[in-house]
Amino acid sequence: MMTSQEFLQIDLPAMTAAVLACVSCALVGNFLVLRRQSMMGDAISHAILPGIVMGFLVTGSRAGLPVILGALAAAVLAGVLIEAVRRLGRLDGGAAMGVVFTVMFAGGVVLIEQGAARAVDLDADCVLYGQLEAILWLAPSGWSDLADPAVWTELPHQVVVLAAVTLLCVVCVTLFYKELALTSFDPHLATTLGYPAGLFHYGVVVLVAVAAIASFEAVGSILVVAMLICPAATARLLTDRLPVQLWLSVGIGGATGAGGYLLGAFGPTVLMGEPADALNAAGMIATLAGVLLTAAILFAPRHGILGRRRSALRLGPDDPHGAERNDVVSNAVTR
Amino acid sequence: MIPDEILATLTLRAGFNSAVVVAGTACLGVAAGVIGSFMLLRKRAMVSDALSHATLPGIALAFLIATALGMEGRSLPVLLAGALFSGVLGVLAIQAISRFTRLPEDAAIGAVLSVFFGVGVVLLSHIQTLATGNQAGLKTFILGQTAAMNRNEAMAIAGLALAALAACVLLFKEFRLLCFDPGFAAGQGWPTVRIDLTLMGLTTLVTVIGLQTVGLILIIALLIVPPAAARFWTEKLWAMLVIAAVLGGISGWLGASLSALVPRLPAGAVIVLVAGSLFLFSFLFAPARGVVATAWRQARLRLAYAEQAALTGLLHGRPPASGGMDTWLRVRGMVRDSALTARGRDAARSSERNRRLWERFLIHYPTLVPGRANWGIDPIDRVLPRDLVLELESLPEQLSP
Numbered sequence: 001m002m003t004s005q006e007f008l009q010i011d012l013p014a015m016t017a018a019v020l021a022c023v024s025c026a027l028v029g030n031f032l033v034l035r036r037q038s039m040m041g042d043a044i045s046h047a048i049l050p051g052i053v054m055g056f057l058v059t060g061s062r063a064g065l066p067v068i069l070g071a072l073a074a075a076v077l078a079g080v081l082i083e084a085v086r087r088l089g090r091l092d093g094g095a096a097m098g099v100v101f102t103v104m105f106a107g108g109v110v111l112i113e114q115g116a117a118r119a120v121d122l123d124a125d126c127v128l129y130g131q132l133e134a135i136l137w138l139a140p141s142g143w144s145d146l147a148d149p150a151v152w153t154e155l156p157h158q159v160v161v162l163a164a165v166t167l168l169c170v171v172c173v174t175l176f177y178k179e180l181a182l183t184s185f186d187p188h189l190a191t192t193l194g195y196p197a198g199l200f201h202y203g204v205v206v207l208v209a210v211a212a213i214a215s216f217e218a219v220g221s222i223l224v225v226a227m228l229i230c231p232a233a234t235a236r237l238l239t240d241r242l243p244v245q246l247w248l249s250v251g252i253g254g255a256t257g258a259g260g261y262l263l264g265a266f267g268p269t270v271l272m273g274e275p276a277d278a279l280n281a282a283g284m285i286a287t288l289a290g291v292l293l294t295a296a297i298l299f300a301p302r303h304g305i306l307g308r309r310r311s312a313l314r315l316g317p318d319d320p321h322g323a324e325r326n327d328v329v330s331n332a333v334t335r
Numbered sequence: 336m337i338p339d340e341i342l343a344t345l346t347l348r349a350g351f352n353s354a355v356v357v358a359g360t361a362c363l364g365v366a367a368g369v370i371g372s373f374m375l376l377r378k379r380a381m382v383s384d385a386l387s388h389a390t391l392p393g394i395a396l397a398f399l400i401a402t403a404l405g406m407e408g409r410s411l412p413v414l415l416a417g418a419l420f421s422g423v424l425g426v427l428a429i430q431a432i433s434r435f436t437r438l439p440e441d442a443a444i445g446a447v448l449s450v451f452f453g454v455g456v457v458l459l460s461h462i463q464t465l466a467t468g469n470q471a472g473l474k475t476f477i478l479g480q481t482a483a484m485n486r487n488e489a490m491a492i493a494g495l496a497l498a499a500l501a502a503c504v505l506l507f508k509e510f511r512l513l514c515f516d517p518g519f520a521a522g523q524g525w526p527t528v529r530i531d532l533t534l535m536g537l538t539t540l541v542t543v544i545g546l547q548t549v550g551l552i553l554i555i556a557l558l559i560v561p562p563a564a565a566r567f568w569t570e571k572l573w574a575m576l577v578i579a580a581v582l583g584g585i586s587g588w589l590g591a592s593l594s595a596l597v598p599r600l601p602a603g604a605v606i607v608l609v610a611g612s613l614f615l616f617s618f619l620f621a622p623a624r625g626v627v628a629t630a631w632r633q634a635r636l637r638l639a640y641a642e643q644a645a646l647t648g649l650l651h652g653r654p655p656a657s658g659g660m661d662t663w664l665r666v667r668g669m670v671r672d673s674a675l676t677a678r679g680r681d682a683a684r685s686s687e688r689n690r691r692l693w694e695r696f697l698i699h700y701p702t703l704v705p706g707r708a709n710w711g712i713d714p715i716d717r718v719l720p721r722d723l724v725l726e727l728e729s730l731p732e733q734l735s736p
Contacts, residue, residue, distance in 0.1 A: 033438075038445040039381050046552070088626050089618055094381040094441075095563050102556035103611035109478060109553075109604035128477070128552075129456050223456070226449030233442045264457070280460035286453020293446055303437050 005141050011265060013137040013156050018257040018285060020162035021215035022227050024169045026253025028207045029228035030246055033236060034184040039094065040205060041228035043101040045212045045221040047078035049108030052216070057115050068161075068213055075209035078104060079202065130220030130282040132261070135159065158217055165214040172207055173246070180204070181242055219282040227253060230289035237300040252292060260285030353595050359489035359496075360548050360591035360606070361584045364557060366496035367541050368583025369503050369576050371558035372565065373534055376514040376572075381441070382429060382535075384555040385448040387542045389425025390418035391455025391551060394476055395462060402465075409473070411488055411547070418476075418543045425451050426535055479550030479603030488547065495544045499537050500580075510534060511572055548591070549603035556607040557583060564614040567621035582617075586610035638663075639712045643690065646683035649675050689715055695727045 032038050051074025055067035078100055086096040135158050140151050173180065179200055183190040187197040212224045219227065235248035264284035268276035301307045374383055397417025398409065406413065425447050432443035459473060503510070509530045512520040521527045538558065545554040565579035590606030622628050645655040645664060654673055655661050664670040669679030693711045696719065697704060704710070708718045716724055 033442045036439045036441050038439070038441040039384075042381075042384070042445055042448065085618065088629075089563075089567065090624065091563055091566065092375065092378050092380065094378060095375050095559055098380045098384065098555060098559035099563050099611070099614055102553055102560065102607055103614070106553055106556065106604040106607035106611065109601055110608065113599045113601055113604075220456075223449060223453055225445055226453055229442055229445040229449065233438050233446055236438065236442075237436060277464035278460075280456050283453045283456030283460065286450055287457055290446070290450030290453065293450070297432060297436055297438075305435050 004143055008140045008143070008145075009137055010133075011261075013159055014132045014135045014265075014281065015258055015261045017135050017156075017159050017162055017218045018132055018261045018281065019254050020159065020166045020257075021211075021218045021224075022231070022253035022257030022285065023250050024162065024166040024211045025215055025224060025227035026231035026249045027166075027169050027173055027246065028204065028211050029232040030235070030242075030249050031180055031184055031204045032208060032228055033232040035201070035204065037204070038229050039097055041208055041212065042225045043082065043097040044075050044078060044205070044209050045216065045224045045228075046101040047104040048072075048074045048209070048213055048216065049105050049221065050074055050111055051077075051108075052213075053108050053111040053115060057111070071213040071216075072209060074104065075213070076206070079205050079209075128220050129280060130216065130218050130223065132218050132281045133278070135218065162214050162218065165210055169207060169211055172203075176200070176203070219285060223282045223286045226286035226289050227256075230286075230293045231256060234289075234293045234296040237296040237303045240302075252289075256285055256289045256292060260288040263288065355486050355489040355493075356484050357588055357591045357595070359484075359493040360602070361588035362493040362496040362500075363541070363545050363548060364561070364583035364585070364587025364606070365580045366500045366503075366583075367545065367554075367557040368561040368565070368579035368581075369500055370534070370537050370541055371583075372562040372572075372576050372579045373503070373510045373514055374538055374558060375562040375566070377534070380555075380559045381444050382426065383538050383542060383558045385429060385444045385451075386422050386426055386535075386539060387546075387551045387554045388448045389451035390422045390543065390546060391452055391477070392458055393417035393419070393421025393424075394473060394546075395455050395458035396421070398462060398473060399458065414473075414476070415543050415546070418546060419539060421451065422539050422542060423536075426539065475550075476546045477550055477552060478601055479546070479548050479553065480601065484547060492544045492548070495540060499540050502533075502537055506530070506533065507573075514572075548587075549606055550601075553603040553607050556610060557586065560607065560610040560614050561586060564610070564617040564621075567617040567624045569623050582610065582613050586613065636709055636712065639709075643686045643712065646675075646679065647687055647690075650680070650683040650687065692724065692727045695730050696723075699727070699730065 029038075029041065032041050048071040051070035051072070052067055053070075054074075055070030058070075059066045081100045082093075082096050085091055085099060086093055089096070091099075135156050137154070137156050137159075140146060145151050179190070179195050182193070183195060183197045183200040187201075190197045190200075208228065212221070212228070215224050215227065231249040231253040232245070234252050235245045238248055239245050261281045261284070264279045264281035266278075267284070268279060296304060298304055298306050371380075371383070374380055394414050394417050397413050397420075400417075401407070401410070401413045428447050429440070429443045432438055432446070433440040436443075438446075462473065509520075509525065512523075512525060513527060513530050513534070517527055517531075520530075541558065542551075542554050545557060549557060561583035562575070562579040564582050565575045568578050569575050586606050586609045590609045591602055593609070594600045594602035594605045617625065619626050620628070641660055642663070645660045646669070648655060649664075649670065655664070661670065661673070664679065669676055669682055675683060690711045692715045696715065697710060700723075705718060715727075719727075
């Protein structure tokens with residue numbers, strides 16, 4: 001049976017990291033979905049690979065500042081290259097992204113393989129699937145230890161970085177809420193009103209890159225895409241108001257992170273009725289996000305496929321209120 | 336490394352097995368280049384990305400089912416059948432989401448891509464815990480590996496790639512119609528939905544047979560990069576297809592050879608890097624739409640307009656505004672001592688006539704204006720038929736028709 005010490009040392013830090021990664025990605029993902037730029041998240045999460053490997057080869061550790069700086073530089077380079085290929089080459093945006101991120105990812109894969117020849121501890125797996133299970137907090141040995149401030153200073157660096165990035169995302173979205181909303185829904189109006197829509201486009205890209213880089217170590221580069229898009233898309237189906245959508249997506253993201261981790265870690269044990277090996281938590285989080293999105297697609301009250309059918313039926317002639325409403329509509333039309 | 340060895344591999348003489356692998360990969364590149372061209376023109380480039388990621392759960396599920404039934408889980412046809420199944424499911428999911436919900440297509444693509452991949456990762460981690468499970472063979476599908484490929488597999492890949500290519504050639508007319516004007520095609524009574532599904536089916540086929548060589552993350556590059564590079568060389572569809580096929584073939588051939596020669600060089604990544612270098616070269620130096628050629632044409636056009644303005648000004652007694660233009664006209668022998676020479680006067684007169692005729696043409700025949708001519712600069716006698724030019728010359732000198 002699991003002790004509280006095991007939970008505090010293994011599961012709590014990993015789950016916290018998963019929740020923070022999901023919340024920060026879900027929050028900035030809203031603006032990607034609204035701007036029809038979802039694939040930018042995919043492109044960035046692939047394109048940061050060479051930057052990560054470079055930073056890693058320089059320092060030899062997965063944690064240092066050079067890795068983060070390398071990833072950020074690669075993300076900015078990818079953004080600039082995509083824009084250059086699209087404008088100068090007059091190519092479709094999707095094709096420009098496809099060219100840039102595949103070539104950068106391929107460069108990263110070659111760098112990893114060549115670095116691995118020098119016996120370096122990095123492989124494509126940890127970049128693709130993340131290493132949620134490797135986040136450990138060895139300091140506390142029981143609940144009573146949490147009162148000791150010395151324990152808190154040994155919090156795993158991934159959790160600290162993710163907390164800082166989540167805070168950064170919340171602050172940026174709160175500060176620039178009006179501008180972000182305006183430039184997302186109507187960039188031309190924003191430009192005529194004097195807001196630099198192009199600058200906010202790059203701002204969103206950089207914020208996505210920061211969230212993706214902080215999260216890739218926890219959930220892996222491809223599953224970052226799930227967290228960027230799925231909670232925001234689910235929330236988009238449930239509401240028509242932006243503030244509600246932001247809160248919903250953050251809630252869904254957090255719940256997906258916690259629920260996915262618990263399902264991955266304890267699901268097999270519960271299902272088998274005996275201790276069993278854990279499933280990949282990052283994959284489970286993405287799967288759960290997909291399940292929630294599917295549920296919203298089918299059953300969302302106004303925009304879901306089945307929900308829409310029900311409200312269409314309600315307007316039918318059998319329903320007295322519906323008939324009344326239809327009369328109002330037809331009267332308005334005939335007048 | 337010995338140069339002889341390089342040459343032998345490149346010319347397919349380094350043993351039958353590696354020759355077949357290299358040739359099979361080259362065939363794959365050719366087929367992907369041609370089919371990817373249609374996907375690119377259809378603006379569907381990213382759908383193939385989702386398609387390739389969506390194959391992972393199918394591969395894992397096929398392995399699990401085959402193992403449960405007591406078969407050899409790692410047999411290639413079983414795994415590829417699973418990949419085909421879940422890939423098709425992923426594409427159908429994208430189309431259903433973007434058709435029946437308010438979500439835009441890019442969100443549908445991203446969601447399907449990541450969720451399917453996540454399910455695949457969970458299944459892989461489950462396979463890893465099985466007592467009998469040996470998932471070493473499954474992970475090669477993610478990044479690709481030519482070293483593990485045997486002769487029969489390579490021949491099967493080549494055969495299927497050539498079949499996909501043949502289907503593309505047979506359906507050339509239908510695909511062209513679909514890419515350039517789907518509305519017109521539907522109006523003419525063509526079964527556009529079925530043609531679209533056929534194109535998606537061929538893309539799925541190429542993706543699935545490319546999984547083992549290039550891997551599911553990078554197979555999309557073979558479908559996007561060579562066609563995008565070919566786009567810079569030409570404005571004609573058939574030429575683009577041929578160039579994309581050649582570039583894709585070169586990428587597959589060079590990439591597979593290099594990966595066979597150099598240790599620790601994964602085939603998929605090398606193929607993509609070769610394709611990427613070809614793209615960079617085309618992007619910069621292709622004569623039709625390359626960056627350098629476009630900049631050169633724009634600079635020449637700007638100079639021609641400036642020269643025309645300066646000559647017209649000089650004809651009416653106004654010296655050119657900039658010293659640079661004055662020097663330029665002197666170098667060309669059109670101006671001496673800030674006055675037009677005989678040659679300069681001829682050039683100025685003919686350019687003014689050209690400009691006037693263009694003006695009249697634009698006023699009287701605005702619907703006939705050819706799209707690709709530079710109005711006012713290209714000699715009108717060469718752009719328009721002779722009788723039309725004579726008619727324009729005979730028109731009275733007035734601005735409104």
